[in-house]
Amino acid sequence: MERRFTAKDFILLSALGGLFAVMLLTMYQVDRQWRKMDEINAATHEQTQELREIRTAVSNLEQRLSTASLAAATAAGASATPGEVNPAFARAAAARKLPDFAEGDWIVNAMPVNLQTITPLVSKDAYAADVQGYVLESLLTRDPDTLDWQGLIARSWQISSDGLTITFTLRPNVRFSDGKPLTAHDVAFSFQFVMNPNIDAPDERAYFEKLTSVTAQGDDQVVFTFKEPYFNALQLAGGMAILPKHFYEPFLTDPAKFNQSKGLLLGSGPYRLKDPLTWAPDAGFTELERNPRYWGDVLPPFTRVVWKVIANETARLASFRNGEIDSYSARASEYQKLIADPGLTEHARHWEYMSPVAGYSYIAWNQLRSGKPTRFTDKRVRRAMTLLTDRDRIVKEIFLGYGEVAVSPFCTRCKQHDANLTPHPFDVGAARALLKEAGYMDRNNDGILDDAAGKPFEFELTLNQDNEDTKRMVLLLKDLFAQAGVLLKPVPTEWAVMVERLKTQDFDAITLGWTSGIETDLYQMFHSSQTTANASNFISFNHPELDKLIEQARRTVDESARLQLWQAAEKILHDEQPYTFLLRRQSLVFVDKRVKNITMTGLGLNFGAVPVETYVPAAQQRYKP
Numbered sequence: 001m002e003r004r005f006t007a008k009d010f011i012l013l014s015a016l017g018g019l020f021a022v023m024l025l026t027m028y029q030v031d032r033q034w035r036k037m038d039e040i041n042a043a044t045h046e047q048t049q050e051l052r053e054i055r056t057a058v059s060n061l062e063q064r065l066s067t068a069s070l071a072a073a074t075a076a077g078a079s080a081t082p083g084e085v086n087p088a089f090a091r092a093a094a095a096r097k098l099p100d101f102a103e104g105d106w107i108v109n110a111m112p113v114n115l116q117t118i119t120p121l122v123s124k125d126a127y128a129a130d131v132q133g134y135v136l137e138s139l140l141t142r143d144p145d146t147l148d149w150q151g152l153i154a155r156s157w158q159i160s161s162d163g164l165t166i167t168f169t170l171r172p173n174v175r176f177s178d179g180k181p182l183t184a185h186d187v188a189f190s191f192q193f194v195m196n197p198n199i200d201a202p203d204e205r206a207y208f209e210k211l212t213s214v215t216a217q218g219d220d221q222v223v224f225t226f227k228e229p230y231f232n233a234l235q236l237a238g239g240m241a242i243l244p245k246h247f248y249e250p251f252l253t254d255p256a257k258f259n260q261s262k263g264l265l266l267g268s269g270p271y272r273l274k275d276p277l278t279w280a281p282d283a284g285f286t287e288l289e290r291n292p293r294y295w296g297d298v299l300p301p302f303t304r305v306v307w308k309v310i311a312n313e314t315a316r317l318a319s320f321r322n323g324e325i326d327s328y329s330a331r332a333s334e335y336q337k338l339i340a341d342p343g344l345t346e347h348a349r350h351w352e353y354m355s356p357v358a359g360y361s362y363i364a365w366n367q368l369r370s371g372k373p374t375r376f377t378d379k380r381v382r383r384a385m386t387l388l389t390d391r392d393r394i395v396k397e398i399f400l401g402y403g404e405v406a407v408s409p410f411c412t413r414c415k416q417h418d419a420n421l422t423p424h425p426f427d428v429g430a431a432r433a434l435l436k437e438a439g440y441m442d443r444n445n446d447g448i449l450d451d452a453a454g455k456p457f458e459f460e461l462t463l464n465q466d467n468e469d470t471k472r473m474v475l476l477l478k479d480l481f482a483q484a485g486v487l488l489k490p491v492p493t494e495w496a497v498m499v500e501r502l503k504t505q506d507f508d509a510i511t512l513g514w515t516s517g518i519e520t521d522l523y524q525m526f527h528s529s530q531t532t533a534n535a536s537n538f539i540s541f542n543h544p545e546l547d548k549l550i551e552q553a554r555r556t557v558d559e560s561a562r563l564q565l566w567q568a569a570e571k572i573l574h575d576e577q578p579y580t581f582l583l584r585r586q587s588l589v590f591v592d593k594r595v596k597n598i599t600m601t602g603l604g605l606n607f608g609a610v611p612v613e614t615y616v617p618a619a620q621q622r623y624k625p
Helices: 007-065 087-096 126-132 184-195 202-208 233-238 245-253 255-259 313-321 332-339 379-387 391-398 428-437 468-482 495-504 544-554 559-576
Strands: 106-111 140-142 149-151 154-159 165-170 211-216 221-226 285-290 304-309 327-329 348-353 360-365 403-405 458-464 487-493 509-514 579-585 587-592
Touching (some): 087 149, 106 313, 126 304, 140 233, 149 154, 149 233, 165 184, 184 202, 184 211, 184 245, 211 233, 221 233, 313 327, 332 348, 332 587, 360 379, 379 559, 391 403, 391 468, 391 579, 458 495, 468 487, 468 509, 487 495, 544 559
Parallel strands (some): 106 304, 458 487
Antiparallel strands (some): 154 165, 165 221, 211 221, 285 304, 348 587, 360 509, 360 579, 403 579
């Protein structure tokens, strides 16, 4: 039967048509709203830029008005002249003038360990320091090419004729990421906070003990007064991370809460934690967002900086191949294969270099465990262990020549190093003779050395379980040591557990690395005063003559005289071998080609430098707002 179109059908069809029209109208409205949001965002960005220009103009006016008060400042301490970009931001400003420069996108790196804390002073590892470098700032920074000091938060500084006083004048427009102004009172507080014995920062206090006081003179001037001349006074004062007093001072009433915290990180830098009070370390990544209140002459281009936790080295390489991370530090064993891989080189550039501040790896011989002396208290034993360590073979076989044997904490190209000192050779016979002299012999003909009580010479070597090269090296050392009748027991360990064992000095021997500087101060690692809990002389090394040389070198301002003292100290370390100094590795770095303006500087690759000089052109950006 044929069905007729009735009035009821007409009403239903009209209703459906009306609903469809409403949906179209809604979609149109939503689209308009999105376009409006884009317009608002663009306008907000423009207004932000205008406000920054106004703020810079006001700052320049303030600088002109205060010129007379700065007449006594040293020429070296002068910052930018009115209307110019602060020299510390010159390279970043030049990047903005490149034709394809664009703001936006994220920079994403990998981190091999899961951070336990990024709270300043409490955190002890270089990975946390990388994160803090984007958030915390200091009075001065180094020019990455000349290595000369430049004003950052300080616009000028003056050093007294006796070298005991440094007076900094601060820039007037600096603010922390929460909007509160940064003043000289925050600088003075930062010193007082570090020196508070209830704050878990014994390694930092070891350096700042050279200071008598840090005093604010008004809001824009701060005076550092030293107890005695110190060769590194300008770096110590100018490089101190500035903590906001209003944020950290409340923790002085409950220092345990600070010492056990995970992410109490707030500063004046170009990036910030979204919430420094609730950050947790077990999320698999660490993320910083761009500081919208950043005071600097140049805004950083990236909206976020992210570190993904990828412990496995194979997984890190796969993530880099897939474009999930922007950089990859290659192992020597894979480097040649990678640079010949068109699938990788199509989207990545590579660099190999030895930074002048390249750190060194080492095996530390613990001399006091559970309050009792260990076999490594005997210098002859430590020297024997170094003689059993074929470092040339390690560099050649494990690192394929991409490194050099370390002689001491001083790099072989730095002024501190005595060129007459050379690495101890691999010599099993000489090692056996030293161990026999120390009382170790094979008393039961089982091929293992025994002490006078008949206990075999065996020890545990703690190592990072996620570092494949270290694991290969330790297996090689196990075989080498066995040639002399010494039993090495590898103990692969999680990073967090290794850090805890350092604090409690609960290990026989441990293999790790230290970063280096332009001129290395030995005090923190080897002075006997630094053997307390949580300090950096975690092997309880005690040598009175070395202590005196370190103290004397630190207060010697004349460079030629100071270098002689450092070299005398180096000879003691070379003789005593508190560490077996292993090697300095070359950096073998791949970076995604989408990241532009990567250059080599006097400090190494500028990828990761702050102020941020790199960027991603708009067409190659992966992460949109």
